[in-house]
Amino acid sequence: MSGMKRILNGLGFLTTGCVGIYTTIYVYKANNEVKPLSSKLRLNQKTVVITGATSGIGNATAYALASNHGAKVIMPSRDLKECEAARRAMQKEYGLGKERAKKMGFTDDRISDPYDNTECRLCDLKSLKSVEEFAETVEKVDILVNNAAVLNPKPNTSIKKRVAKNGEEKKGSKSVKYDLSMTGDNIEEQFQVNYLSHFLLSNLLKEKLEKSDKPLIINVTCEAHLNGKLMLTDLKRLNEVEDKKIKYDYRGLEMYRQAKLAQVLFTKQAEKNWKQINTISIDPGSSADTKLGRHQNKSGTDKLRFLDPGMQLQRALHENKNGQAAIKINRFMFDATSRQLNLLKPESGVHYVGFEKGLDLKSTESIDVNRKDYRVGKHLIYTTGSEVDSYTERSSELLWKASKVLCGMDTSLVDK
Numbered sequence: 001m002s003g004m005k006r007i008l009n010g011l012g013f014l015t016t017g018c019v020g021i022y023t024t025i026y027v028y029k030a031n032n033e034v035k036p037l038s039s040k041l042r043l044n045q046k047t048v049v050i051t052g053a054t055s056g057i058g059n060a061t062a063y064a065l066a067s068n069h070g071a072k073v074i075m076p077s078r079d080l081k082e083c084e085a086a087r088r089a090m091q092k093e094y095g096l097g098k099e100r101a102k103k104m105g106f107t108d109d110r111i112s113d114p115y116d117n118t119e120c121r122l123c124d125l126k127s128l129k130s131v132e133e134f135a136e137t138v139e140k141v142d143i144l145v146n147n148a149a150v151l152n153p154k155p156n157t158s159i160k161k162r163v164a165k166n167g168e169e170k171k172g173s174k175s176v177k178y179d180l181s182m183t184g185d186n187i188e189e190q191f192q193v194n195y196l197s198h199f200l201l202s203n204l205l206k207e208k209l210e211k212s213d214k215p216l217i218i219n220v221t222c223e224a225h226l227n228g229k230l231m232l233t234d235l236k237r238l239n240e241v242e243d244k245k246i247k248y249d250y251r252g253l254e255m256y257r258q259a260k261l262a263q264v265l266f267t268k269q270a271e272k273n274w275k276q277i278n279t280i281s282i283d284p285g286s287s288a289d290t291k292l293g294r295h296q297n298k299s300g301t302d303k304l305r306f307l308d309p310g311m312q313l314q315r316a317l318h319e320n321k322n323g324q325a326a327i328k329i330n331r332f333m334f335d336a337t338s339r340q341l342n343l344l345k346p347e348s349g350v351h352y353v354g355f356e357k358g359l360d361l362k363s364t365e366s367i368d369v370n371r372k373d374y375r376v377g378k379h380l381i382y383t384t385g386s387e388v389d390s391y392t393e394r395s396s397e398l399l400w401k402a403s404k405v406l407c408g409m410d411t412s413l414v415d416k
Helices: 002-030 056-068 080-103 128-137 188-211 223-227 247-271 301-307 310-318 322-330 393-407
Strands: 048-051 071-079 118-120 144-146 157-164 173-180 216-219 276-282 349-352 358-359
Touching: 056 071, 056 322, 080 118, 080 144, 080 349, 118 128, 128 188, 144 188, 173 247, 188 247, 188 393, 216 358, 223 247, 247 276, 247 322, 247 349, 247 393, 310 322
Parallel strands: 048 071, 048 144, 071 118, 144 216, 216 276, 276 349
Antiparallel strands: 157 173, 349 358
């Protein structure tokens, strides 16, 4: 009898704990989620190009613009079948939502089938030539959302070299292997997909953007840029000599952070070079529904990750966050500030974090991170270091010049 009592008590505690966790998640979401932007806000005559629009945040952004606001959305994709499937999925979601609204007595003639306002076009961000060919097909563009990203793609090659043991030549040398994921352009994949191809695309669409009455470029990034180090002389991180830093898991993350920092620096320099175009960057927040890490290697312990309550709580808190992220992105597209309508007029050269202004890149050269309570937007930096000087004008200028070389661009076609 005592054994049964212990079991019942255990079940009681488990039930109470589950209810508590569910309540926490519900309250968190209720306090942190905002309503979709009003369908009264129209973009009927606007054309928006969104990379990475077949899934995740990009897909939610495309859906809202095409269905709720009447914009024409071009979805560049390296897999047209996948892109078409994404459009059909949006159409199905629209149909189900319309049916539910009808049963509840709600109607809104302004909301339309997103399938009618979206279009797939071939573009592989792992190929600079493909980016060029796609840009040629774009006749008109008002807003460019550089959103696509990849994290730690599976290595497809490796470079072997001899390095000093523990970084000390007197201890002799050792042979090491640096795993890498390289594109057909011989560029590290994360740097090209997350940043360089977007840099090229922005340059190729620049003149077409300038024909718009309110041209806008939105670079979608994340908090990883805060820990990023731009190393133009070692983009592949081949100078690491410590055993743990030679491993791809470490170097891959460093290269991802570097690419995300490059997006922010591109925003900084574009504001200086392209005065006719509003260029901003934004960290729209976490989401568990993105395919960002779709190419990551699976380790043995991944099979047990479902047992980690911390990870499951994070997933529960951040699932279905794509729609929330889309609101944070789309609110800049109406060139107005309105607290009632949740709109914010974009300020060129600014990095936004969620719904807040994070960094004014025009005047930011470094971030003082001495204080443990220092904030960049919503992010609290815990560190005892001195300062992060990754945001200097010299860094953004060098990156811009290096990017033009890597892209093989004719400098007579773009502003210096």
